[in-house]
Amino acid sequence: MKAVIGHRLFWPAAVLVVMLLANVVVTPGFFSIQVRNGHLYGSLIDILLLGSPLMLVALGMTVVIATGGIDLSVGAVVAISGALACYLISGQEDQGAVSGVLVAVALALVLSAVLGFWNGLFVARVGIQPIIATLILMVAGRGVAQLITSGKNINVNSPPYKLIGGGYWLTLPFAVIVVAVVVALTGLAVRRTALGMLLEAIGGNAEASRLVGIRSRRLIVLAYTFCGLCAGIAGLMISSNIATADGNNAGLWMELDAILAVVIGGTALTGGRFTLAGTVLGALVIQTLSTTIYTTGIPPQVTLVFKAVVVAIVCLIQSPAFRAKVFRRRARPAAPPPASPAAADVEVNA
Amino acid sequence: MPGAVLEMIGVSKGFPGVRALADVDFQLFPGEIHALMGENGAGKSTLIKVLTGVHAADAGEVRLGGERVSVTGPQHAQTLGISTVYQEVNLCPNLTVAENVFIGREPSKAGAIRWREIRRRAAELLTRFHVDVDPGARLGTCSLAIQQLVAIVRAVDISAKVLILDEPTSSLDRDEVEQLFTVMRRLRDDGVAILFVSHFLEQVYEVSDRMTVLRNGRLVGEYRTAELSRIDLVGHMTGRTLSTLEQLHVRDETARVQAEPILKAQGVGRRGAIAPFDLEIHPGEVVGLAGLLGSGRTEAARLMFGADVADSGTITLGGKPVPLRGPNAAIDHGVAFCPENRKSEGLIEDLTVGENIVLALQAANGWLRPLSQARRQELVGRYISALRINPADPDMPARNLSGGNQQKVLLARWLITQPKLLILDEPTRGIDVGAKAEIQKLVVSLAEDGVAVLFVSAELEEVLRISHKIEVLRDRRLITEIGNTGTVTPEGILEIIANGTTP
Amino acid sequence: MTALGVRGPVRIRREHAAVLVTFGLLVAMFAAGSIVYPGFGSGQVVVDLFIDNGFLLVIAIGMTFVILTGGIDLSVGAVAALSAMLCAFLLEQWHWPVAAVLPLVLLVGIGFGFGMGYVIHHFEIQPFIATLAGMFLARGLCFVISIDQISISNPFFTEWAQTRIPLGEETNVTPTVLIGLAVLAVAFVTLHYTRFGRAVYAIGGNAQSALLMGLPVARTRIGAYMVSGLCSSLGGLLFAFYTISASGLHEVGTELDAIAAVVIGGTLLTGGSGYVVGTALGVMLLGTIQTILRFQGTLSSWWTRIAIGVLLLLFILLQRLLGSSRTRR
Amino acid sequence: ACGSGSGGSGGSGGDDGKITLGFSQVGSESGWREANTKSIKESAQTAGIDLKFSDAQQKQENQIATIRSYIQQKVDVIAFSPVVVTGWDAVLKEAQAAKIPVVLTDRAVDSDPSLYVSFLGSDFVKEGEAIGDWTLNEYKDATAPVNIVQLEGTVGSAPAIDRKKGFESKIASNPNLKVIASQSGDFTRADGKEVMTAILKANPKIDLLFAHNDDMGIGAIQAIEEAGKKPGVDIKIVTIDAVHDGMQALADGKINFIAECSPLLGDQLMDIVKKIKAGQPVEKRIITEETTFTQQQASEALPNRKY
Ligand SMILES: Nc1ncnc2c1ncn2[C@@H]1O[C@H](COP(=O)(O)OP(=O)(O)OP(=O)(O)O)[C@@H](O)[C@H]1O
Ligand SMILES: Nc1ncnc2c1ncn2[C@@H]1O[C@H](COP(=O)(O)OP(=O)(O)OP(=O)(O)O)[C@@H](O)[C@H]1O
C-alpha cells in the first residue's frame, strides 16, 4: 500500500480514475465499449483517440522540459505539418494513392523535425532563452501554416491518409497504436540507453553536465527535434481525423495543454527528472476533462471555471506539501501516539 | 557558570531511510567557542538546521535562554539572536558582495535603501576582515573562498547572542582562518556563544573551549578541549582507534621523470584570470598547486581541463597539441576534473548517487552505449564501499547526502573513468579526518599506478604531504616550481610567496 | 559559478549595457521605419506607442516582479479582462460609484495574486500550473459575470477616456500613459530601493539561500504575485479606459506578450536578473513591430505573422550579437 | 452580391488621384474570414482603390492602434470589421476629429451611430432567426419532444451570442422544441467533431443539430457518420454561413438547411467608399443581401459559388 501511494504516478492515475468514475455516475453507459462497423466504439475509445495528438505533443514536450527548456511552437508545428501534408495530397491526381500519401506524410514529418531542429539550434547554439526562441516559431509558424493553406481549409479525400488520425486497424484506432508505438520507442530510447539520464543531468545542472563531458548541445538539439517530430505526427493526426487542414486553428493553444499534461504527470518545469508515463496520464486527464465537460453538459460560459477548479484540485492533491499541511492537521488528533514507527513512516512518505 | 544560552534536549530527526539525529542533547554557553565534531554524515549540519528551524525536529525541544522555543525558520532564528553560516555557501550569486552582506537588514531612510551607506559599510567590513574584493562585484564572479568569507562577514556583522559556523573554513587559507579566529575570540570575550564545525583538528584545538562529538546521529559526549587528546577525539568520532593519521611518504622519484609528460602547457593563460604559464605533468606524478586565496590555482586548473578556454598558449596532451575549446577534448585524452564548487559545478542533485557516479563514464561512452545494469551496479557498489560513501544507497538522491559524502561521490565519478590525469580542485574540502587520509592515500596509490594528479588545496600541509613537485602561484601568476625534496615546509612556501621570488 | 575572468564591476556595467543595446536597437528600428514609411517618424507615432501599449506596459511590469523571483504568471491577461469586466458590470448594472468600484477591482486583482502566490509558496505548486488555473478561473468568471460585452457609459469613465493632454502641436497623450509611466517609476524604485525589491532579486538568485539568509521568502514571493495581480487589474482598468468597455474576449494571449516583453528586455526567465526598464523597452519593441507592419499595410494575414517572427528574430540575434557576448566558453 | 464593376473611371473625379482605404481585418481565424479578406482585396483592385490592409490577430487593441495609425497616415476612408461590439467610441471620435469617414463591415458596434458613416454587414440575430423559423416549420406537426443539440461559436463572440439569441427566441414558441445540449465548438471543424462525438454518446436520441457555422457542422457530420448514423436523415442538421464546403454538404443531403452569411462584402464596400468620396449620401445600415438555402437550392447555386 505504502509503495503504491508513494509511487510518483499514483496521484495522476488516481485523478484519472476518479474523473472516469464521475462520468459513469452522470452517463451510465460511459464505460461500455461495443464493436461497431468492425471497430471498437465507446467513450473510452474516444478519449484515447482524441487524446492521441495531445499525448504525442506532450511526450515531445516532456523531453524538452527535461533539458530545462520549453517549446511554445508545438501548436504551430502541428498546424504546419497538417497543412503541408493536406496541401500535397490535395494536389495529387489520385488522392487515394498510398505512395502519394506516404510522400506527403514523410515530407511533413521532415519539415516538422527541421523546425524542431531550428528551435534546438537557437537554444543550444545561439543561446537564446527557450521561451523566446520558440515563441518566434510559434508566431511565424502559424503564418507559415496559413501561407500553405492560404487561410482556407484544405479538404482531402484520401482513405490512406484518413487512417492516420481517424482510421482503425485490428479494431483499434490507428492513432492510438501510433501513440503506443511512439511512447514505447521513446521509453526504450530514453531508459534503455543513457539518453534519459543525460537529459536529466542537463536539466538538473547544465554547468555540471558540461564539466562532466556531456555533449549537451547535441542532446538539446536532439530533444527539440524530437519534440518537433512529435508535434508533426500530432498535426497529421488532427488533420487526418477531420480530413481537413485548418492552418488557422489546428493546434491553437495546444502548447499550454501539452505543458499542463507534462506538469500534471509529475515532471517539474524546472527540468531534470521526468516521467513519460506520467505525461501520458496527464494528457489523458486533460482529454477526459474535456469529454466530461461535453457529456455532462456543463454550460459553455462556466466551462473555464470548471476547468480551473479541476486543475486546482488535481494539483493540490498531487502536492505533498498540501497533503502534509491539510490532511495531517486534520488527522493529527486521531493519529496514534508516535510510539508506532510504522505509522510515522507512512506519514513521512505519503 | 551562567546558564546555557541555548539548549537542545532529546532532539531527534529522521529523513526517509536515515536517522540523522537520535535523542541528542546539546548545550551552548555564552562566552564559549564550542566545536561540534563528527564524521561526514554524523548529523552536525542537521543539528544546526534543527536549531535554526530549517528542519522541524521529530522529537525533543530547543531552549533559548531557558525558555522553550519553536523556531519556525532562519528568519525567526535571526530575530531570536541566532546568526548562522550554513555549510556550503548559501548566498545569492546574482547580487553584489555588499548586498549579500546586508540584504534583509539594509540601512534605509524612509523606506528607501541607502546604497551609498551599504557600499561604505560593506567596504569597511571587508577591509576589517582583510577581504580584498570590490564590494560592487557580483558574488557569483568571486572565488568560492571569497564567497565563504562574505558569508562569514555577514553572519558576524549581525550582532547576535549565538553565532553558528558550519565548516566556515573549508576553503580558507591560514591567514583568513587566523583572522576569523581573532574575530571569534573577540566575540567570545564579548559574551557571544559560538558553535563551530570544522574537520581541521588543528583549528578546533586552536580555537575551541569545549566540544560535542556526534556519531551516526547519536551523542557520544561533551568534552573540554584541553582535556581530550586528538587520538581520543578521533576515536570518539569514528568509533575505532585510528593509527593512520600519520604521514604517508611514498615517493618514487625515478619512475616518473623519464616518461613523456602527459600534459604540457606552454604559455597558457587567460586574460583577467591567470598570466601565461608553463607546466609539465608526467605520469605517476603528483603536482601540487600552492598559493594564497585568489592566487589563481583554480583558474590554472580549469584551463588545463578546458573548463575555461585559454586565450594564449598551447596545451599538449600525450605528445600532441590539443586545442581545448571545452572539456570534451580534455576528457577524450584522459583528463578528469573535480571542480571546487561541488554544489553548482559538480553534483547533479536531482540524480541519484549511482547516476552521479557513472555520469562521467557514461558521457564519455555516449548515450547510445549505456553501461549494462550489472556493470553499473558493480562499479557503483565498488566505489561506494571503497570511498565509504554513507549511506551506501546508490538510489538515494544525491542532494540528501551530507557535504563530505557528496565530495566522495564526485571523486568516484572520475575515478571510475580511470583517467590518465586527474585534476583535483580542493578534493578534501569538507571531508572528515579519516576520509581525508583515505583520499590522500588514494591519490598516492593512483600515482603509483601511473596516474598523474594535479592537486589543488588551500591546506599547504596536505599539498606538501603528497606532491612530488609544487607550483607556487601568486597574484594570478605562476612564480616558481619547487621539487618536494622533504626539506620544504609550509613556512618556506609562504616565504616564497611573500618574497615573490621569480624563477 | 566560480571566479570568472570578468571582475564584478565590469560585469554589472555589462548588464546595463544589455539594456542600452536593446534601447539602441529599438531606436535604430524606429529610425529605419521613419526612413521607409512617410509619417512614421512623427512624435505622435511615438506617443501612440505608449497609448496603445500602456496597459501591456503595466501588466508586463507586474510580470517582471514574478519572473525576477523565478516564477511566471499566466493569469495576467485573464485577470485584466476580469477586472475590466467587473468594473463595467458594477458601474453599469449595479450603478456603483466609481470611487468604490476602482479600489474594489484593484483589490480583486491583488486577491487573485495572493491566492496564487499562497498556493505556489505554501503548497509548492509549480507557478506555471497554479497561474494557469488562475487564468482559467479569471477568464471563466468573466463569462459568468456577463457573456455579452458591456459598454461603459459612466460619465467619469468616458470623460477620462477622451481626455488628451497636449504635448506641443499635434501631439497629445492620454492620462493612461502617465499612469503607465508612473507605475514604471514606482516599480523601479520598489525593485531597487526597497527591501522587498531586493528580496525579490535574492529569491530569484537562489530561493534556498534566501531562506537560509533569513529573508522573508514567503512574504516576498506571495508579494510578487500580488504585485502582478495588482498590475494586471490596473492594466485591465487601463484597457477599460482605452476601449470604454469590457469583454470576456479581451486580452486573450496578453500573458505571452507580457512574458515576451519581459524576456526581450533582458530578464532571465530563471529569475534573479533583469531590469524593469528593459521590460518597458520590450513592450516598445513589440509595439514598434506592430506599427511597422501597420504602416507597411500590404501584408496578408500570414505574411504579417511571419514578418513579426522575422523581425523579432532579427532583433534578438542582434541583441545577442551586440550585447553580452559571453566569452566564457 | 451586387456587382459594381468599375464604376467611375480611375477613382474619384477631381481628387489627387487614387482613393486610399485603410482596412483593419479582425484576423484570419477561418475560411470564411479569408474569403472576406480576399473579396475586399480583389474588389479594391478592380475599383482602383489603394488599399491599406492590416490583420489585428483577434485583438481589439491592435485594431484600435491600426485605426489610429490610419489616421496618422491620413487615409481617405477607414473601414474595419470590429473584433468586438463595444469600445470603439474613443477612436471613432478621433477619426471624426481628423475628418476621416469610417465604414463598419461584417459586425456592428454599439457606438453612437453619428460616429460612423455606414455599417455594411450581416445581422447575426436575423441569421439565428432564419434557422429558428425553419425549425418551427419543420417540426410544426411534432407531437413528441424534439431534441435539439446546439454547437455554439466561440464563447463571448458576437456571432455566437446573437445567433443563439435569434434561434432560441424563435423556437421558444413551440414547447416541444428542446435544446438538450449546447456546447461551444469554437467555430472550428475539429472542435465541432470532438464535441459532437461526446454529445452523441451521452444522448441517444438527437433529432436536430444546429451549428453556428458550417465548419462545426461539417465536423459534427463526421462524428455522426462515425457513430453509424446518417446525417441529414437520422439527425437533421442546420447551419449558418454557406461557405463552399457547407453548400456541398447541403447539396449532398447531409445538411438540411443553411442560412447564408456572406463574406463577399468587397464590391459593396468599394461602392460605399466611392460614394462617400464623391460626397453622395449613403445609407446608415446596409444589410448584405443574404438568403437561405435548402438542399434543392444548394445544388443549383453550387456551380457559381465563388467561395
Ligand atoms: N534532506 C535530507 N534528506 C534525506 N537525508 C538527509 C537530508 N539531509 C541530511 N540527510 C542525511 O542525514 C545524515 C546527516 O547529515 P548531515 O548533513 O547532518 O551530516 P554532517 O555531519 O553535517 O556531515 P558533513 O561533515 O559531511 O557535512 C546523513 O546521512 C545525510 O545523508
Ligand atoms: N580578493 C579578490 N578580489 C577579487 N577577485 C578575486 C579575489 N580573489 C580571487 N578573485 C578572483 O578569483 C580568481 C582567482 O581565484 P581562484 O579561485 O583561481 O583562486 P584560488 O587560488 O583557487 O583560490 P581559492 O580557490 O582558495 O579561492 C581571480 O582571478 C579573481 O578573478
Ligand SMILES: [Mg+2]
Ligand atoms: Mg555538514
Ligand SMILES: [Mg+2]
Ligand atoms: Mg580555488
